[in-house]
Amino acid sequence: MASFRFIHTADLHLDSPFKGLRHLPKQIVSEIYESTFRSFDRIVEYCIEKEVDFLLIAGDVYDLEVQSLRAQIYLKRSLEKLNQHGIHTFIIHGNHDPIDQQKAQIKWPERVHFFSGDRVEGISFLKENKEIARIVGRSYPMKAFMENIVKDYHRQNPNLFHIGLLHTNVDGQQNHDPYCPSRLQELISGEMDYWALGHIHKQMILHRGPYVIYPGNPQGRHIQETGDKGCYYVEVVDNEVQSIQWLSTAQIRWETIELDISQITTIDDLINLIEMEIEERLIQIKRPMLTRVILKGQTSLHILINEEDQRKEIEEVLNVHLIEQQPWAWIETIQAGTQPPISIEKIGEQGSFLADYLSQIEHFFKKMDTETIKKEILSELFRHRGIKKHFSSLTNEDMEEIKNQIINYAYEYLLGKE
Structure with missing residues (x-):
């Protein structure tokens, strides 16, 4: 009986500048600025506590096209912790951290995979030397990536559970940039078993069977991002989603x-x-x-x-x-x-x-x-x-x-x- 567990998150926006909050008292300003880092700390803790097999990050890891060195080093060290526990990480870049922008030359842990911005690619996930899942994804090659790429997400083995990692605006969600547009119906009728989405900062399960899910961002950054924030913990048994659990991560x-x-x-x-x-x-x-x-x-x-x-x-x-x-x-x-x-x-x-x-x-x-x-x-x-x-x-x-x-x-x- 093949089974595996994963956590799905997106839109970390590490090192977010939190514009307009500099007038606040010093004792809380630093806590606010650190909140995106601390929320990801909580995700890493969840991964280790629940002994997941892999972590999915569906775009916008960083907050700016020119990513801060601090955020990149922090991410590497966090993923090293997961690597030490045998946990893989699969990452796509979104409109806030596209492939064509400046990054430091960093050697990432062996169990970390960043998807290409050139084309959709499928990566095998092996457990006990047996292939049990495929993660399919593509990073943004540039910030204003306007192409619909759903048609390029193919099922490469009918006997494996397929996850589509996609940073997209489904059905033209209002008040969000229309990057990498897609339609819910085409996702449902597509070839994936679970669509791990990013871009919309609101927790939403758009469909079940196949699952089409936005986890939202793990830490709210302004008054339009109210309420609890978090990620999804998913268990798969025999190519079927057995359970989905919402995990709270917001520090503020x-x-x-x-x-x-x-x-x-x-x-x-x-x-x-x-x-x-x-x-x-x-x-x-x-x-x-x-x-x-x-x-x-x-x-x-x-x-x-x-x-x-x-x-x-x-x-x-x-x-x-x-x-x-x-x-x-x-x-x-x-x-x-x-x-x-x-x-x-x-x-x-x-x-x-x-x-x-x-x-x-x-x-x-x-x-x-x-x-x-x-x-x-x-x-x-x-x-x-x-x-x-x-x-x-x-x-x-x-x-x-x-x-x-x-x-x-x-x-x-x-x-x-x-």
Whole structure:
């Protein structure tokens, strides 16, 4: 009975610069910068603890095209540990660390294999001198690699379990570069038993039988990468996936916390509520946490909370305390998503200038759907490549949020001056 075990990870982004965090206290900045290394340390520990046969890394080992020497030496030493335990490592390069970029001349351990950027290749995996699996893969030859290469992933032996190692954007995932595009249906109908994917920083099992899996990145790097992060541990018996287990690796968690403050009437109660919610979250996750707090609900504190200086002061008061906790927390920002205490409907009944203005806003958004607004009003913005990338995915929910912000600004300006 042929059996083997492996761990599937991707998007390590070793030595990530964590831009925009230099203003944080020194005692946590170094911990944040080290987090990508420590998360991979945990993966190495898992490999040894679970006695896996090999480790798969599906691209973006490093964070920059010009990879730091520190990251390369660190990776070599980590893989040497695995090599000493008889564990193989199979690696492809992605858009952040393509083959054509500068690397140090390093002699890698004998059980480490980097896939070529020239073509798709298949590597045999032998256990007790018997071939039991094939790992098929290709690295990015350049950063902007736009070719669909799924058709080149061939089953080379019908009696072996085949793993496809691929750094790809499946079905045009929004907010991700469209490099090495593929379609889920072509992966399913392809010749692999397990597609070990990378590129999308979100844990997703897209299909089972064959398995098509994104493990996400092992360490979140900004507020868009919230929640737990990790890798997959897979057991294969007689060419069938016997079990799949999610393993947590994140050393620091990014979290978004939404709070309804409809019943809060004083600033000190607001501070206490935020503090309590964050401390409860720390107990649950047992990890340091960088968080964004979003305040919601109709409240008498609406105008005050919508003043940025006031929110900054609240952040400072809270962070002085939260940074001393074990594990620590830090509020990245407090955002205002509240509404005025008087309903829009009641304002409309007053027959005032504000009521007329709000009526015009409602009429506009009812008349213009999201796509029409994009084409007729935001067309100039959409000609800018950077803006288009972020705004092309605007949804009806996003437009509703924009409408609410316009209403809130009108309320603050016209009634907040009284």
